[in-house]
Amino acid sequence: MNYRQNILAIGLILASFIFGTSCQQGKTNQNKLSSSDIASVQLEALNYADPTIFYHDGTYYLYGTVENIPNVGFEVFVSKNLQDWEGPYGAKDGFALHKDDVFGDKGFWAPQVFFHNEKFYMAYTANEQIAIATSDSPLGPFVQEEKKEISGPVRQIDPFVFFDDDGKVYLYSVRLQDGNRLFVAEMLPDLSGIIEESVRECISAIEPWENTQNVTWPVAEGPTIVKENGLYYFIYSTNDFRNPDYAVGYATSDNPIGPWEKVSHNPILEKSLVDQNGTGHGDLFEDGNGELHYVFHTHFSKENPKPRKTAIIKAKFETDANNDAQKNLVFDPESFRFLNYKK
CATH class of the missing domain: 1.10.287 (Helix Hairpins)
Structure with a gap:
């Protein structure tokens, strides 16, 4: 209010x-x-999994996986201050993207919204494939002239589109093969697909904190990529989302396609930091004052993972005490809070 x-x-x-x-x-x-x-x-309470916040022209737009209505699309809530949220305000019955207008009829997960060439784009998962839709407004409707996915040889989810300083565009995503593994590929200039020969594997869950239940299908997912002081930071989540140990770590590289080196102080966001199970799969964004935040989900309660709750925490890059050229991404546990909306 x-x-x-x-x-x-x-x-x-x-x-x-x-x-x-x-x-x-x-x-x-x-x-x-x-x-x-x-x-x-x-x-x-806002109960979006895999959330993302897009800031444009003084307004924050929140999207995410809608678990209570799983096979329709993506709603959107809005705020002027990151505190007071209202909605859903999507152009189609509260949905910014509706399945009637795009590829897919189920499993709408993990949206990402960005502005490019005077259009708003939404990269998203449906039917365990990745697609991209466009709109004239962050509220939608996001549509596809041709309802199709970005082709790939396997099931693929969790897209993140990254624009580098040299004009090249990269698609980071999860490929479901021998576990959830994180890949990168350079995109075609019109964002309609990827350059197949550019595909590289980036990260898989091989460290103890990344697979605390020792499962045969290890999980690394939820990519966000940022560039800070000439270095690329690959933020990701590991463990199955139903595992209380679902957590966030990152790796760095001097090249957007890697190789990537995981930092020794992973995980940087996990249950003991904020006293909540299942912390992860979010997005790093900058507010109107230039400050960084990470929006993510947690379990609903200690007993039940779903419906996952949407939370936010402040983030910043701090100079490494042992290396002035290296900056560490850190989260402020005192700033952690859940997001709520006004009915």
């Missing part, structure tokens, strides 16, 4: 109280609500 709404709500309650008192002198005050009570009854 913003300042004006808060003042208005309090004023209305005071007015009704005064009116009621004058007409019914014997009526008690037991039903009177404080302003904090009013706010609390209007807020509800």
Whole structure:
């Protein structure tokens, strides 16, 4: 609730109280609500998995995997300050992307939204394949003139499109082969597909923290790539999302296709840092003041992974104490909070 709404709500309650008192002198005050009570009854938790926040022209747009309506598309919520969220405001019944307009009819997961060539793009997963749709607005509708996926030899999920300084564009994604493995490929200039011969494997889950249950199908997923001080940072999540040890780490490289070196202090976000199980698969973004945040999901509770809850935490790059040329990505546990929206 913003300042004006808060003042208005309090004023209305005071007015009704005064009116009621004058007409019914014997009526008690037991039903009177404080302003904090009013706010609390209007807020509800955002339960998006694999969330992403896109900032454009003074507004934040939140998208993610909609677990309670899994086979329709992607809703969108909006905020001016990262605190007060409203929606869903998607152009099609609250959905920014609806399955009627694009490739896929099930399994809509892990969207990413970006602005390119005067258009808004959404890269997403459906039917365990990757597709890209466009729109004239972050609210959608995101559509495809030709409803098709980006071709690949195996099932592939969790896209992240990265624009490098030299104009080249890269698609990072998960290929489902002998585990969830993270790959990169250079994209065609029109973003319609990838250059097949450029495909490289980047990261797989081979370290103890990345496979705490010693499963035969290890998981590395949820890529986000950023460039800081000439170095590429590959942020990713490991373990099955239902595992309480689902966590976030990163690797670095001086080249967008690798090779990638995992940092020794992984994981950088896990259950003990914020006292929540299943922390991971998010997106790093910059707010209107140039500060970094990571939006991600956690388990619903200690007992149940779903529906996953959407959370946010502040992030920054700190100079390494042992290497002035190296910066470490760190999260501030004191800033951790869940996101809620006004009904």
